[in-house]
Amino acid sequence: MSLYLRELQTRLEDGQERVSSRALGASLGLTDAQIRKDLALFGSLGQPGRGYQIIDVLKRLRQMMGRDQSWPVVVVGIGNIGRAITSYGQFKTEGFDIVGVFDIDPKVVGTKSAGRVVRSMADLRATIVEHDVRLGVMTVPKASAQDVADQLIAAGVVGILNFAPKRITAPPGVSIVSVDFTVSLEQLAFQVWLAGNFEDGTK
């Protein structure tokens, strides 16, 4: 089971969303029939020709391991994206519980975001310790990203979802996942461009 976890996790980290039983078998040294049998035991069924949704398989493995508890999360940076994140009902459904929202701006501190009072950075550490928070979401400007990451990590956070368009340096053992809208839009433009759909118009 941990072999599956590692392999699926690696593929997910590489950005892969789906995997076929054949590709998984080749990686793990098993036949694709065996893979399909094992994953069916975990409750996962692939789609013919499309394979398995990696996130779904990992979720089922997590449930089987009794790890479907909720995860406390802090959000730092209550600009537009921070507000979107705090008001995003899907997080709660998926087991992420936002236990604190923070901002550096005194004009924002004390206001509400999706029903939660925005707190000052001075309270960050206490909240992380009190709720035993391991995950932080950072929607702060580029210039303060590393500093905020350092504060989160110093207080005990070991996983950061980073929305700043800047690479964060973190000690070993700390995981960083980045969301960069420009990279996504670039990716889209290339797909369109290669499909030949810019040929006749936008020159």
Add this chain to the structure above:
Amino acid sequence: MSLYLRELQTRLEDGQERVSSRALGASLGLTDAQIRKDLALFGSLGQPGRGYQIIDVLKRLRQMMGRDQSWPVVVVGIGNIGRAITSYGQFKTEGFDIVGVFDIDPKVVGTKSAGRVVRSMADLRATIVEHDVRLGVMTVPKASAQDVADQLIAAGVVGILNFAPKRITAPPGVSIVSVDFTVSLEQLAFQVWLAGNFEDGTK
């Protein structure tokens, strides 16, 4: 050159961010020395042990092909994420020019988002045609995502950056790239969990 483009594009679509000269050589039937020589000609240098940043190589290829013009973009859905997108200076720098912002809500239409007047959906088609827009960003609720995508495509958009947590159906030739915050947070949680960092705390 188009061989490189296709191969790099495919890897990018698979979510890969970096590639080594060896892996690229294996895919293209060339030695890694040849790959390094070719990519150096395009102006791209890999980092030893880390390989090439795929987006960077593609950008250089694009410049070489004279394709570094700006791309007009429309944004539909001016909630928190839509506001973040329209005020995001990085897009302009990277050659994306937001030529229109739209919302379905009469209370939002006519207000401003980052200096741009939000227009009604009735004006969407005219704007797309006028500016020959090929790219659309959709930050709308799940329930209206497919309908908005259909409207964009009908008016001539061939690439959609979708922020709704819903899979969009599109005809062949139309590219969709999705950004899903919950998937990113799940991915982070799995990385942390597999690193063993939930072991001693959050049970």
